[in-house]
Amino acid sequence: MKDVAQMAGVSITTVSHVVNSTRAVAPETKFRVLDAIERTGYTGDAIARSLVTGGTRSLGVAISLVANPYFGELIQAIEHETTKSGYTLVLTDTHDEQSTEQSAVRTLRSRRVDGLILTPSPRAAGTVLPELKQLGIPMVLVDRLTVGTDFDQVGPENVHSTSALVQHLAELGHKRIGIISGAEGLATTSERVLGYRLGLGRSGLSWDEALVQSGESAAEPAAAALGRLLDLDNPPTAVVAGNNVMLSGVLHEARRRDLKIGRELAVVGYDDVEWADLIDPPITTMAQPIAEIGRTAVRMLLNRIADPTRQPTTARLQPTLMHRNSCGCP
Template sequence: MATMEDVARAADVSLSTVSHVVNGTRKVSPKTVAAVNAAMQQIGYVPNMLARALAGSSSGTIGVAISAFTNHYFSETVRAIEAACTRHGLMMLFSDTHDDPEQELKVVQNLHQRRVDGIVLAPSGDPHNRALDYLTSNKIASVLVDRMSPQAFDQVGVENVEATAQLVSHLIAAHGHRRIGFIAGAPGLSTTDERIDGYRLALQRANITFDADLLRSGDSNLERSGAATRELLALPAGQRPTAIVAGNNLMTIGTMHALRDAHIAVPQDVALAGFDDFDWADYFSPRLTVMAQPLEELGAMAVDLLIERIAHPGRDQHVQRLSPTLRVRNSCGCP
């Protein structure tokens, strides 16, 4: 049976481009659409028929294990996955992991017991990889989203290193900041490590010496990011940051709250930028400069990869990195 990868090779385009054409998740040039459609016809790939074939021989249900209730970014990711499932005629069974390794393992086990056809997982920072090992040992069709793993799984996430470097570099090049604080996410997550790498890369490119005092852990939540911001503001005069970058949307909000509580004007006193966009970032005062992730594309790709894995369990693993978009607003100092 033909796969999306076969279509991509036949049309000489990327796998994500085929996904866009199939799911309508991004505008594609008419010439490329024609090439993809011709390739699908040539090799006999029919995506809706594939989904119906899966549903006919199995439960037609995909399990989703993500910590969404306390993280707006992940709730939007779940919404995108559900929309992709609907397009393929599949049901979605969702359970929240609360980013807790023990709860994560229970959720994965429960979804398995309910005989879902496959599982989409945003893995926690479990140092023992219990949920991932369970998926592997039970040969469960799985796709990891957002947080990447060195283990052999189909995975889809964004490019974090260069994206974070671009965000930090904007503060350096456009606004002349040299003392830039970075509030990092929870330890043990690939997104945390990659965004720290991007922060340090931007400093290196600008010949700015890395200062460990300006790197603080916000633990991916509101409370700890607020505390991290207060730690940065408590540095001696001359050592405090003139700009802060937060590693996810929750930490951006926590940072903003802490700055306001300290009567620090943004961007006049301290500039602010963050990773992840959200619906009301454009309505903050000031409007937030962020690196926006392509959530609809992420959800569509995760479901596409899982359908392919279910249909072709022996194929090679595929890892897809999507490009986020810098959205420049006012909090960085731009008009």
């Protein structure tokens, strides 16, 4: 930046204002700074390049990498589609926390990414989403969808797919079916609980609030949640785990209690896992179309960048039932 300032005959502060758009600079001064940026090779910096070309050819992703291995697979799909489209990917980890999410998004903004893919945290609707909406940044929400939002969004169909898991268990004769639900405030949690309730109704089973226990989208709380279900006076004979992380907690608690999965307790899970068919019995799951979700998110974002005035769209992609033996089927 010092070389740019010397060549343009301005201060380093002026160069900073041109690069970061933090203060108005006279057109002739800005021209000299941009010309110096080109001649010194400072155009290798993504921010400077955006000033010269009007875009960085980069897409930002703000996602919680620690929350769920599912997101790691999602990133792979997003990165592949981004590269194929001639863009680079800038990744930040939100840790599923409000303050970290805000910091991550602002970091991506400072890198002048052309658009943003976000998996919103539980409190994003009241914080970062209004800010991004006001700024008019091209953005796509992934996985955790919000009804009535003004953003493009893509994720799995949660309601009917969870209902299908419950109905399958009911068809096997289970009358007491519990669910380990995810963290409060997440759209995926409320949608899967709604699907659970829908499945009960379609199967002619009554709703019992005691059969819904929060696993907080994590393994240890899920193990504790299964313990609460099994300690009921009238415990469930079948359980739906709300995601793959909670599924592992459910299986650990079942083993601790020496329960035979598929015989003494039927278990099914939302989200498939690579080890689902490696354990005994193999686990029946509802597998999300992760790769297609990632590809669709990138395509949606590029369409939004190309046409900022287009109407927002929501895509819900259908999961696939991976029918194995933990549900009690032979």
